[in-house]
Amino acid sequence: MAGGRTYVRFDWLMIFMYIALVIMGWINIYSASLSDTAKGFWDFDQIYARQFMFIGFSILLIIFLLAIESKFYEKFASVFYIISLISLVGLFVFGKNISGATSWYAFGSFSLQPSEFAKAATALALAKYVSDIQTNMQELKHQIAAFTIIALPAVLIVPQPDPGSALIYAAFVFTLYREGLHGVYLLLGLFAVMLFVSTLAFGAVWVAIAITVIGGIIFFRNRKKRPSIIKYILIAAGCIAFAFSVSYIFNNVFEQRHRDRFNIVLGKEVDARGIGYNTHQSEIAIANGGWLGKGWTQGTQTKGNFVPEQHTDYIFSTVGEEWGFVGSLIVVLLFVGLILRIIFKAEKQKSQFGRVYGYSVAAILFFHFFVNVGMVTGIFPTVGIPLPFFSYGGSALWGFTILLFIFVKLDGANYHYS
């Protein structure tokens, strides 16, 4: 740090996109939570005022994060990770139950959600492990260790219950793939998802019949190569077992509300009043926007509070209604742009730690963006996760801010070697 040899150059494009998203998020939260009971702007019972305060605190957080020496993150990655795990475990004892999930620590009128911070910690820990000289992602031993780092927080989050947040940890598979994990894992994952969905859509029995038939066809076409029949039977049996276990889990482990969510998206149930209400209202609000939207605070569905949780997970429906196709497109482009920028920057990192971390940031943001917007526009099942930087909530905003700005710092520091 001494002398003029080193300097830090932050990527202002990334920061600009972050600021744009946060400001647009607040504007929409304001509209979605506007009420006539407010006692002036600084009434901290009002959601928009609280979010304003969270944003203000984020600025302090950013200054702090950028001031810290970048090596600090790498050195203390394990510590952060362990603190995260402890905070997640602590929820079982000290957690506060808010709308059905014990995901919070309460401090007076504020609550913190440790799972929002655990993502950054996990990304740091994974980066540290993968970038270790002795780690080789081709080796099973190291693969198991990496998966364990990813799975531990997810396993602690699922029983809160918050399966949506736990699902996000699947994003790290992309990071591992980038770092040398065999592509078959990705394909396996994809295949599992396909099996999962088709089992729900058509039932385990039909899936089993389809697998047997397809397996049989492939076997007979390849019979000149004298394939091992045992291998085929084992793979087929594995798939069928998976299908039946999905069916079993779906019917016996899932709660009815989870089942309903899937059934609605799979078109098995049409229920605009009950469980499908959220998605239905959200689609109406978005469709209501047209090309240019109804104008800020003029959305009729938004004003009427027709979309439940509109200021949190469903904030994108406000964008859709009040800013129309053009406004929605701008938000989509900002997210795509930010994520691509992060990937681009991650690839440029000199250190593997920076690259792995940056890749994790991109993958996590992508997963949130993909699942959230997919849900709000009615493409995917309802999975309760926030839209990064946009949705209301201090923990989420700070969690994403930390996640992103550690990378901004790492990326900025990257230059002082050059």
Added chain:
Amino acid sequence: MRKIVLIALVLLSGILFTARLFYLQVYDASPDSLSQNSAIKVMYDYPQRGYMFDRNMKLLVSNQPSYDVMVIPRDVKPLDTLEFCGLLKITKEEFKEILHKARVYSPRLPSVVIPQLNKADYASLSEKMYKYEGFYIQRRSLREYQVDHSANVMGYIAEVNNAIIEKNPYYQMGELIGTAGVEKEYEEVLRGVKGVKYIQKDRFNRDIGPYKEGIFDTLPERGHDVQLTIDAVLQKYGEELMVHKRGGIVAIEPESGEILALVTAPSYDPSLLVGRDRSKNFTKLWYDTISKPLYDRVLMGEYPPGSPFKTLTALIGLHENVVDTLDTFACYHGYRYGNRTLGCHSHPSPLAMVSGIANSCNAYFCNVYKRIIDKYPNPREGIDHWREGLLSFGLGDFLGYDLPSGKRGNIPTSKYYNKIHDYPAHNWSSLATISNAIGQGEVLLTPMQMANFTAAIANRGYYYTPHIIKNVIGPDTIPQKFRKKHYTTVEPEHFKPVVEGMFQVYKRGTASSIQIPGIDICGKTGTAENFTKIDGKRVQLTDHSIFVAFAPKDNPKIAIAVFVENGYWGSRWAGRIAGLMIEKYLKGEITRTDMEKYVLEGSLEAEYAKPYSGQPFSINR
């Protein structure tokens, strides 16, 4: 490859979302209409319905406020039930029941607690309303009739039904629309234009203020008042005269076509169809299938016109140049043709036109009619020429007046006779239709049409389309079609002998008993045979009593047709009533009090009961 997968997925998801948003917001966007938006409530502000006045600007119908006590159950706070029930004049149990029903309907939406409070109850309640949270008073507007007559003219309003709503999107469920009489005909004039307010709702359907600060809201426009051509005094008098009789009176001002009185009997008090008992009363009127008070006999009743029709036979005879006013015809106590006789009463014979009309000689008019038909190469052409003349008097079709009900009547065509006689297999002659000559046979007229042709005779050759609207106050216009003269095919000079004949009817003929000092009336009595079906058998009933007249003879001010079902003979009821109406209208007072007493005290109820008695009965007795 490893570097590209995530980038590709990010780009793909961007494309996927763009496509999805485009589909939702642009491609598949449902019509952006305020009324279809579940978050916008449309509320209407109803204007005052226009008043109706008579021709002398006497108020016939206005509006009265009516007050409904409403409740929004979830807003109800604990209250002094006993005191409140006292104010509402209901028991505590009833109150609880009403509140329970309201809560079941919706805890958040208003329900009616007590409909249509009167003014006195409203006054005492409104002072204390502030004490009862969740309750409020909603003002509505009802018709208030200032008179107890003219129900058939004014008509009534009723809630719109689905068929109307589908046809006319102006109306919403629960709104009122004119469904009869002037209320229906001039609905758009009277109703005004309702104001619209768009209210933003939340997901609980609660109001949360005006939508976009009310920039789309409109103010209601009050309906226009209308001045009718009805003379309220004459109308009321006519209805009084027709009590205990069935039939009707139509009085027209010949020089304008304005309808002075339009009486159908029996009728009803228009106030019966307002307020809390409306549906009970309406059901009662609707299901009275014997006296049919909602059936407008003067517009809807198609009757054989009887002898008044002879004036038209004479006029068409003169027009067709088949008879001269000096031509005489013998009467052999009737008109003999083939081996049949169409009977006639005792009178001097032979007769020329004026005496023929004065004495209502059947034989005279059968001869004239036969000459009309036989003037042409065949009776088919003859009938059609005869018909053409009648049509020019407004017969055989809707007249075009401004009331929503009516009938065409019937003036038969040659086609009609071809059909019933199976022409050309069987030929038919003028004699086959001879009853038409004297207004029997196949000829049918509504009383309105009778009054109209009388007005055309009074005008010596033309008429204005009868109408009920004198002025729409505000724009001060009426449809131009009511200002247009309709000429008959009969030349004006031919009316002189017919008018003279009608004057002789009054002076020395069949209506000489109704003479009124100082008024020269031209009239024509009618006594029409008629039949009904009892248990599927054709049964003859007592003759209808008919009288058409205009007065004074020169420069007539009133043309009138009176029709009294089963009233024995022309001058007995219809003649007297017509005389009284004319005197009332021209003089404003009655000198023939003997005649008035006879009519007011007389009743035909016993006659009307005959066919329903189940006993054999005799007619005209």
